[in-house]
Amino acid sequence: MGLKSYFHLKQVGHNFRQNWPTQLMSLLTVTLSVLIFSFFLLIYLNVVNIGARLGDELRLVVYLDNEVEPALQPLISSKISTYAKADKILFVSRAEAFIRLQKQLEKEKDLLTDLGPEFLPPSIEVYPEKSFRNFTRLKEFSDFLATLPGAQKVQYGQEWLERFGYFTELLRVIVVLSGALLVLATGFMVSCTIRLTVVAKESELEILRLVGASNRYIQAPLFFEGILQGVLGSSLGLTLLYAIFIWTRTHLGGSTFLNQLEYTFLPFSVTAMIIGGTTLLCAWGSLLSIRKHMRI
Amino acid sequence: MLKLFPDDRPLVDIVKATKVYPPDIVAVQNISLAVAKGELLFLTGMSGAGKTTLLKLICAIEQPTKGVIEVGGRDLAKTGSAEIQQLRQEIGVVYQDFKLLPKLNAAQNIAMPMEVAYRDQREINSRVDELLAILKMTHKREIQTGKLSRGEQQRVAIARAAANSPALLLADEPTGNLDQDSANLVMDLFEQLNREGTTLIIASHDESLYRNSDYRRVQLEHGLFTNHSSPRQLPLINQ
Incomplete structure (x- = not known):
């Protein structure tokens, strides 16, 4: 050989x-x-x-007219979970949103000195499970979240996600x-x-x-x-x-x-x-x- | 030496063979010949008598139009290509046109049949040196055969045919381009191979090669055997 x-x-x-x-x-x-x-x-x-x-950082933000009462929060969480399982659901009050904004602005936080948290809307942040992270399912999920009581608008970076999806394709x-x-x-x-x-x-x-x-x-x-x-x-x-x-x-x-x-x-x-x-x-x-x- | 060929049968057995080239050129016609193992046979005749065709039939380069050619007991027409290839490793052929590779040197050309048979490299080198020495070509070892004279090329072709110590050696006009001294060297090599057991069929019109020898010779004329002489009479039929 x-x-x-x-x-x-x-x-x-x-x-x-x-x-x-x-x-x-x-x-x-x-x-x-x-x-x-x-x-x-x-x-x-x-x-x-x-x-x-x-995708790990993906979340859907539901902006609300008014803050959700703590007693109602489990009810709304359960309603969301019946449609799609979520890794995490956070209820963000106006005050919490204001603190976040201050942190994001860092050195420019002085801009907020004369302002209170009232101008920021309260929200619900939904972190969907991995199986829900494709564009079509997210859109359906977003449409569902828009039907929640007091929901003004749902945001999840639709345009960006769509472009990223097309680019990958x-x-x-x-x-x-x-x-x-x-x-x-x-x-x-x-x-x-x-x-x-x-x-x-x-x-x-x-x-x-x-x-x-x-x-x-x-x-x-x-x-x-x-x-x-x-x-x-x-x-x-x-x-x-x-x-x-x-x-x-x-x-x-x-x-x-x-x-x-x-x-x-x-x-x-x-x-x-x-x-x-x-x-x-x-x-x-x-x-x-x-x-x-x-x-x- | 060949183990493929049985001892109890002629090494080459040609039975009523005819070869016709298109359109209707009859090269050999209804000839029969048996060559025993260990024999040295001269095939004589003028150019165009059919000597080359007969050698080509024996080494399966050509197929007969009619008749049977058996080598080592095998009917060549019924032998598969793989077996023909194996058979050719046991048949050394000196072609009239040498069939050397001009860009390879003398040693590489001579080594070719041994490499094809997957011989050990040291064995190959030693055999190449031995053959070059016998044919007084040692100094031409590394020279491309395309740059050698016709006589030197012929000697390389002869060395290549003898390289594997074949069971059967077919030589077509092996001394056609050689001076008398070189022709004697070649005949000495052929006789040495014959003593070692190689069967030889030498096609030649050079009378000096066989004039004073005891070897059997058969003469071809227009594709037919016309004469034969031999101290060791073997079957030779011309029908």
Whole structure:
């Protein structure tokens, strides 16, 4: 087994030397395809993570005409819970809202010196369970909360959530499209490279057959070649992505917006899957080409 | 040496073989020949007599239009491609056009059949050196065969055919481009291989190769056997 692999790898090296411009083009295509796909995947995963983090802080605020009497609060909580389970329901009085505002204003709290809490409306803050945190269900929940007695208005950042949802959806489509590009470009390029190798080696393959080379002896190096293209191309693509990621973090790290995002690189399991998937794809491309173009 | 071939049958058995190339060129016609294991046979005749076709039929490069070709007891027409490949590892062939890879050096060309048979690398190197020494080509070891003279290329082709110490060696005009000294070296190598058990079929119109030898020779003319002479008479039928 070891001896056979030695001869197959020797042939792979020979093929690379003999046909290096095509091999290089193929390698670059695989690298670029992996880079494009993993770039969008990285953005998508980070956006999803940010969405999840923001989701934890999601709440629906029901602004009321008047404060709810403490005796009525359990009744209203129970009414809300019958519609949708909530992690937490808070009744915020005018006074509590005023204290919050003072805290938020920090140094500018002097602005409130001559004002009392009367100008702020009392509210109910509802923190829905995770299962209720999709846009459609939130809208339904919001419509229900608007029917509560004394409810003036319900707010939960509808517009922002809607845009964020569309953005995530768009990213998902881009990831799927770049994934398709990866599959097509990689499969096609590797298949073409193997085809060109077969053509370039036609006379050599004829002589190999005449001296008794088995199908395995002839095909195995071409198959290994595909695998090598996959491993090298995907590793190179991911290394480039990591370099871009580090560069972005170093040079754009000062930006307030990016600092807030707390973005991370692809997890190890995902990078391993990309390398494994690309390698399988390239192996499949080379196998397809070998079967199609080599009649032994 | 070949273990695939049984001892109790002729190594090569050609029965009423005919080969017609399109449209209607008859290369060999209804010929029969048996070659015993360990024999050295000369196949003689003018250019175009059918010698090359006969060798191609024996190593399964060509299929007969009619008749049966058996090598090691196997009917080549009924043998699968995997078995043919295995069989070819036991058959060394010296082609008239050498079939060398011009960008590979002499050593790499000679090593090819041994690499295909997954021989140990040290064994390969040692055998390559031995053959180059026998054929006085050691100094050309690392030179690309495309840069060698025709005579040198022919010697590399002969060394490659002999590399695996094959059970059967087919040589098509092996001394066609060689001077007398080189031709003698090649004949010495063939005889050494024969002593070690290799069966040889040498197609040649060079009379000096077989003039004073005891080896059986058969003559082809227009695809038919016309004459044979042998101290060790073996079945030879021309029907």
